[in-house]
Amino acid sequence: xxxxxxxxxxxxxxxxxxxxxxxxxxxxxxxxxxxxxxxxxxxxxxxxxxxxxxxxxxxxxxxxxxxxxxxxxxxxxxxxxxxxxxxxxxxxxxxxxxxxxxxxxxxxxxx
Numbered sequence: 067x068x069x070x071x072x073x074x075x076x077x078x079x080x081x082x083x084x085x086x087x088x089x090x091x092x093x094x095x096x097x098x099x100x101x102x103x104x105x106x107x108x109x110x111x112x113x114x115x116x117x118x119x120x121x122x123x124x125x126x127x128x129x130x131x132x133x134x135x136x137x138x139x140x141x142x143x144x145x146x147x148x149x150x151x152x153x154x155x156x157x158x159x160x161x162x163x164x165x166x167x168x169x170x171x172x173x174x175x176x177x
Contacts, residue, residue: 069099073117093127100124 103113
């Protein structure tokens with residue numbers, strides 16, 4: 067069964083209304099399908115409309131997934147730390163680096 071058929075079947079079994087819950091495996095399959103199709107040059111809005119999923123739902127899933135991801139960090143031996151900096155931005159906490167290194171790290175992470 068294709069992902070489109072799976073989503074349509076799920077929507078039919080859930081009935082009308084705004085409080086439809088998608089199982090985790092179906093959410094992941096939907097997001098992978100959207101990523102694959104947009105990678106082929108299709109517009110996200112077109113793919114989402116074809117699936118029958120609300121665009122705001124997909125946007126919410128993507129934002130939750132992005133927040134849950136960790137960025138890989140590579141630790142290298144460097145100069146001894148002369149003064150430690152403790153920085154907290156939202157849920158991000160950086161401790162034990164020099165200010166110059168913190169600034170570089172934040173730029174690299176896109177903060």
